[in-house]
Amino acid sequence: MYDVAERSGVSIATVSRVYRTPDSVRAQTRERVLEAARQLGYVPSGNARGLASRTTGVLGLCFPDMADPDAEADAEADSDADDAVMLYSDQIIRGMERAARRHGYALLIAASMEDGPESVVAKVAGRVDGFAVLARTVPTEDLEVISRRLPVVMIAGPREIDHLDHIVVANADGERELARHLIEDHGLRRLAFVGGEVESPDAEARFLGFRQACRDAGLPVPDAPDLRAEMMTQAEGARAAEALLDRAGERPEGMLFANDQMAVGALRALERRGVRVPEDIAVTGFDGIPLSRIVQPPLTTVRQPIRRLGEQAVELLVQRLGNSGAEPVSLMLPVSLIRRASCGCG
């Protein structure tokens, strides 16, 4: 910059103005400066600019190293799918990128890994005006510290820190609506719910929705899922389905899985056992992954607006950057029931 200033016969202040507030510089001077910059191959330092102006024009995203183990597993099984199917994190990224672009921000993305002290977050946090975090990516205490200095929004996670903005999808509402549909529209009564690990807030919320539907319909309200899967993968889903079949007592009329992966696994297990879906038993999932459309029968499920999650995160960040004093916001994005053949529809 000093070179540019010297070469064009002005001070560095003027060079700075040429880039920041072009109108405040006489056109002729401006041209001289730009020409000099071109000749010298001048590239303004974002770092210096950021330091001086205390703002970066960049938003960030931290996501878990293994954002979607199921999809990874799928990918290995079918290398075609690998290139075709978007992971959860891909969709978030796409959503955030679009929204950030609209607001004139660039997006810095980094997957968490164990590193030195503070690790990834530190890297991101120090270089952005604000950032989003996917659930269970960053230690709560780190977030606590960082969120005191800049806007942070938690995506799809519990509200561990009360002054954080956060966004979730309507897991409970979706599952409730799904169960209601099975009960009221298809007349099913004996429903089994297959949940996930206790620490998964999503899976738990979905189970809660299931309970509500049972209560609403006057059916017995279970205290806990009929089964819990550790990994929520297809393999676990298949195992769960078989376990439910082999259980003493009457066979359930419907199996609700906490996610699509498990439901798909169940579909395959049931087929092996010669159990017809949906004639003998209804099966449902949650998420609306691409695979749910392709399996036979197509899976009734609940679609999450994952991309909108990312978009909304950016909106919240931008809002907070404009008005840091506002009350913490807590958004819940609506989901939509997708009725397909696996429950008896279509």
Next chain:
Amino acid sequence: MYDVAERSGVSIATVSRVYRTPDSVRAQTRERVLEAARQLGYVPSGNARGLASRTTGVLGLCFPDMADPDAEADAEADSDADDAVMLYSDQIIRGMERAARRHGYALLIAASMEDGPESVVAKVAGRVDGFAVLARTVPTEDLEVISRRLPVVMIAGPREIDHLDHIVVANADGERELARHLIEDHGLRRLAFVGGEVESPDAEARFLGFRQACRDAGLPVPDAPDLRAEMMTQAEGARAAEALLDRAGERPEGMLFANDQMAVGALRALERRGVRVPEDIAVTGFDGIPLSRIVQPPLTTVRQPIRRLGEQAVELLVQRLGNSGAEPVSLMLPVSLIRRASCGCG
């Protein structure tokens, strides 16, 4: 940082060392500093660090605003596909992110848009240690200037600037192999090639491959594609297919399209016309997009390793950051022929 230093009774130099070279500080002192940092909610400024150390730990990617108009169009037609299908840019991002992560870098992404002077590139270029550019994203002259200051790798574009590293896929080889397959294995002779706009280096390279195959087989070598599509979309592909059918003279035995989108459009047009594929005519595409697997008949095509493009880009950047004096590298990634029903295979 000054506050942390004061609170823990050391100088800022020591605080800096705690983060940069923890081992050079006595354990006891280190703990005191970290504790103070925690209490104060200290977040190191990436900008300042970058300024002082002249390195950011971030790699960048600039991609076109409309990375893939075809996919966009698809998405509108089928909102399901929108969430499911990865765009070209999504795959590049995924590849780069993975590779960057391995090397300890974060990734800054920004789509180009018309803005002030220098626009997006300036934003990215000033904040990264090096970056990748998708073809036709950044004006050549800007690239020329920037690439004098930091490593830049051009992805899937022509080598406009000779000192730039660049990566392309083996477009010509792939198309050549594809055409060879049609000619030798299926015994076809009258082949028509539908290309893209002249400015599309990919489409041109593919046509070149087609010519080579013709030459190899002793068939007449065309000077130009039988047709050129402006947009390379399904609609254009359909139109092209019909135009070829309606042409005077013998009907071609095979139609080779410069990408899958057009081929898919052609498939549909041919079906409407009652022309059977592959019995009456063979059809092929290029890219290996997800859709190519699903259409009827499944499309014979050439798959590009898009994700690897991103990974390789990062590898090149990292290499050059380690050794900036090296000769410019020019990589060509191999592609793979996918034989499906539309050419008569399977």
Next chain:
DNA sequence: ATCTAGGGTGAATGCGCTTTCAGAAGAGGG
């Protein structure tokens, strides 16, 4: 010809951190 605005420009300061370069504080050795 003198005065008054204002637009243009320059000097100087500081953003928060890294990095020599020295100096201080212990640790042994003589």
Next chain:
DNA sequence: CCCTCTTCTGAAAGCGCATTCACCCTAGAT
């Protein structure tokens, strides 16, 4: 008890830019 050798730590000088604040010049007004 003094001297030398390590370890640690502090002082200070930037890194490249944004931003007052003050100043200068040119018009238009008087």
